Amino acid sequence: MTATLEATETAVRLDGVRKTFGSGTRAVTALDGIDLRVAPGEFVCLLGASGCGKTTVLNLIAGLDAPTSGEIELSTTRPAVMFQEAALMPWLTAARNVELPLRLARVGKSQREARTRELLDLVRLGDVGNKRPHELSGGMRQRVALARALASALDGNRGEAASLLLMDEPFSALDAITRDVLQGELLRVWQATGTAVVFVTHDVREAVRLGQRVVLLSSKPGRVVQEWDVDGLTGSDELDAVDRINARLREVISSHAA
Structure with missing residues (x-):
């Protein structure tokens, strides 16, 4: 649960967490009683x-x-979640990739554009917001992914940080x-x-x-x-x-x- x-x-707490995949003779237990506090x-x-x-x-x-x-x-x-691959939308600019979760959260246009600029500045990519992923290095793509991850955890129009x-x-x-x-x-x-x-x-x-x-x-x-x-x-x-x-x-x- x-x-x-x-x-x-506490930001996150796990108590006795167990995870089993499958059932019966094919069941595989991946985690067995994880306790963790952050x-x-x-x-x-x-x-x-x-x-x-x-x-x-x-x-x-x-x-x-x-x-x-x-x-x-x-x-x-x-x-917010950030995976091994940046997984950016290739048809969107860096700024639009960061802005996407704010748009999905129905954050107002002016606020999401301002927040996108802040996040790109935070990861030191304020000058490449108009570039698409294929124009960026692997490291730059991961910075965009980090900015997007932080944007994805904003609390609606309140704009709180992750x-x-x-x-x-x-x-x-x-x-x-x-x-x-x-x-x-x-x-x-x-x-x-x-x-x-x-x-x-x-x-x-x-x-x-x-x-x-x-x-x-x-x-x-x-x-x-x-x-x-x-x-x-x-x-x-x-x-x-x-x-x-x-x-x-x-x-x-x-x-x-x-």
């Missing part, structure tokens, strides 16, 4: 090997699927240099908006660099096996955290293979 939280001390404005990275259920968690939080059992509670009815942003390995298809730049840009946007972020990745370095907290899931069926507070780590402390989490991840993968 999914509900909306009345209190604001505070307003917190940046949490979900880490784990491929197939451990990270994307399933995101889909359940987004309301794209329903848990088999357990409860999911959100502080917003419209979390309170929860769900990101499913949004930089995995990019080259290393572009990925590094966009990680920095994402941190800047997160700090500017105060949005809570749940970020799925299988890259330990990315998780430690971006997150305030790293949550490790076991291999299928996914369970929370350990969490780390990595907020503000730099230099050798950051490298030590990467090494510790990598070692624990290898243990989890090895125990599953055995």
Whole structure:
């Protein structure tokens, strides 16, 4: 079951969430008793090997699927979602792509145009609003997708910023240099908006660099096996955290293979 939280001390809460696909002898349990809390404005990275259920968690939080059992509670009815692919409408300009969810939400023309300009400026693309996706680099397309995701969570004509942003390995298809730049840009946007972020990745370095907290899931069926507070780590402390989490991840993968 999914509900909306009345209190604001939690952006999202999962209690005993279990997800099984199929039935009978063909049933596959993807998640088995996930408990997770994300505070307003917190940046949490979900880490784990491929197939451990990270994307399933995101889909359940987004309301794209329903848990088999357990409860999911959100502080917003419209979390923003950003996937691996930008998935922009190729016939629309960058500005029109960002504006689309505002148009669907029936936001007035002048307000949605102003908000679109603000969001493009926020992701440092204020000068390419008239260009179509094929005219943009991969990194620029992902910035447009980020602006659109934030626009999609606006509360109607009130124009409130997104309170929860769900990101499913949004930089995995990019080259290393572009990925590094966009990680920095994402941190800047997160700090500017105060949005809570749940970020799925299988890259330990990315998780430690971006997150305030790293949550490790076991291999299928996914369970929370350990969490780390990595907020503000730099230099050798950051490298030590990467090494510790990598070692624990290898243990989890090895125990599953055995």
